[in-house]
Amino acid sequence: MNKLELKNVSYTYSAGTPFCKKALDSVSLSFEKGQIIGLIGHTGCGKSTLVQLLNGLLTPDEGAVLLDGQDINRKGGDLRSVRFRVGLVFQYPEYQLFEETVYADIAYGPKNMGLSKEETDRRVRETVQFVGLSEDCLSMSPFDLSGGQKRRAAVAGIMAMEPEVLVLDEPAAGLDPIGREEILGGIFSYQRKKKSTVIIVSHSMEDMARYSDRLVVMNRGRVLMQGSCREVFSRPERLTEIGLDIPQITRFMLALRKRGIDVRTDIFTVEEAKDEIIRVSGGRHRA
């Protein structure tokens, strides 16, 4: 079943002025319930516009955004409640922290939803576990946390709203390998527990290949490719053509094939590459 759907959505910035810029051009996409979807493309491909259309911060010029089959921008609709159902985490979300304690900041969204104190408390304590913050952090000022912890607290603030769809714009930007692992791992465990739909926008093919069930590749305001990771990686040349960085291991498999070794090239993890090479070597290396 489709949770969230875009039907022929177009969006133009500063329409009618000489600075107008078409960010999205008749995009149709559907996000299935309970999946992690990786949205990939380089800067200016329209993905940041897309995420703001998903929760009604922007309104499409043409087309419609459907949540459970209903147009979110319909007359008489309540956008605020849409935003509780489609949670959006912006890039560098740590800049939105403002409360005196981490607890209060995470509780801000649930409080706005009008949840009871007990329910809010339960959600705050549950989400900090997902993102791997200790309970001691809850009473601290968010500004005393380290960079990676701030990021996780900010993400927890949206998770605590328990949105049916969670959208994250570059959640791991600027973090070191440990930080990336912590934040992406946290999102993954949240999704597996809550069975919600998660959409992650990223530049990193490597990260997305590891975590998502489905990939959507965007280019110049249009959807270029979509499908399972395997399907998308089955044509790595197309990805490099539009200037995307494919994982080094995929480039390696392509380089091997170019040298006449008959290996699969739809590979994006080290583990898979190893199995594939052992397969083509036919056990000769042990001799």
Added chain:
Amino acid sequence: MTDYLISVKDLSFTYPESEDAHREHPVLNHISLDIERGSFVCILGHNGSGKSTLAKLLNMILTPTSGQILIDGKDITDPQMTEEDIFEVRRSIGLVFQNPDNQLVATVVEEDVAFGPENLGIPPAEIRERVDNALRAVGMTEYAGHSPHQLSGGQKQRVAIAGLIAMLPKCIIFDESTAMLDPQGRKEVMNTIGMLNREKGITVLHITHNMDEAVAADRVIVINEGEIYLDGTPRQVFSEIDKLNAAGLDVPQVTALFAELRQCGFGLPADILSEEEGAELLASALT
């Protein structure tokens, strides 16, 4: 005798007493290090490993708790340093920061590049010449009249670099200057760094947590818990996969793959960095 631009001897740094307990242990702990003139050195470490503190010490933004720093043979920790001496150090050791937005001062690109030379009291005609040369070197000449907020992240960083080049530095330190950029911007900045080092002979210290960027360096130094953890050529350092993982760092995927294959009995070297050389080796081993 090797010509060292920077010599660090037994350097320690502890943040002056602050309320948060986690800052009390030393950020840098008895570090000794020599940087050869004209070399391209990459400093790796996870967040909080102390690598950025080192940059600020070399530039005299921070003062060491103990130890000595020699720049071009001159001891900059000497309390007899005059203000003129300090400015001479800052002129010869340029620093590019992480956030591209927070280091540009003027509302026009070329005015910003002129900011450093103006502070040094260089005659106007010469500033003009230096600014033009610096903008040409980073490929931003056509943006000379733009305002910084019209530029992409990568372009802003290139303007910041031009601002330093115009001061004719001996060394430029990049303090995680690629961390907030998208892949395109990262490529632009990395190409510029390589050019500075090769063509202008400027010594480069590149601080990062991104492994791929370290591959191009002459030398890689890994800092962990305030101490020098690994030091050598990229090949030497990246062959120590277990140690790197323990320090919270990744290795390039191809290096990881070769390590796995070695464990399976393949007779392959451990110091492979690029996919092309790896493919070449493996292809000849398999045929």
Added chain:
Amino acid sequence: MLKDITLGQFFPGKSILHRLDPRMKIVLSILYIVVIFLCKNLAAFAFITLFTAAMVVLSGISLRTILKGIKPLIFILAFTAIYNLFFYGGDRLLVKLGFIEIYYEGAMYAVAMVVRIVCLLVGSSVLLTYTTSPIMLTDGLERLLSPLSKLKLPVHEFSMMMTIALRFIPTLIEETDKIMNAQKARGSDFSSGSLVRRAKALIPILIPLFISSFRRAGDLAVAMECRCYRGGNGRTKMTQLHLSFRDFAMLFVILLCGAAVLLINRFVPGFSL
């Protein structure tokens, strides 16, 4: 959207007004304002209107842009006109409608005042803000005022502050937009409820904005220090300002205009303020 505001409206170009020395432009603007206030009779106002129109033509800025600039002032203009029209007494009654009396003097006053405000606005815009980049403007101001630094007035610091403010205004506007959207996504509501509630709803925007501004300020200070900034002492400037023939020509034109206005005031008959 906040992004649509264009602050420090500057329209790049190559007209003679664009190429004038900013110091001269500041002086010319002051002289021009003085000339406007010298105008006493209708002929003089007609003359200064023509002169202003000539400057607009010289600047090469489209009439549409100029009119857009006047638009926000339409209420003030209307108010001034109506006030003078209806409430200025005089000798020559023109119209009488019940208790409303319009006098000839009132009508003239209304015209004069509106012309004065419009000329003031349009003239100083084309001379200064529309044709001078903010950085040239602060630069010109700094140099004009530099004698004051001998009196220990912080002229350089003031102009540095202006420059940095101008540099960061677009960045802060963008940031405000971003934080607002981020808090909206968490269910903040800025547009409904009582005034107190709305003011309270601003807290989640203002606090992050302050914190990030302080962080930026700190970062920028360190970056400036790294680039050897130490105040105005011993500092040189890349762009050198030179007064050229055209600067003096323009000065001559303005002075001529002032003299013309004085002559018109004196010798052309008609209504006089």
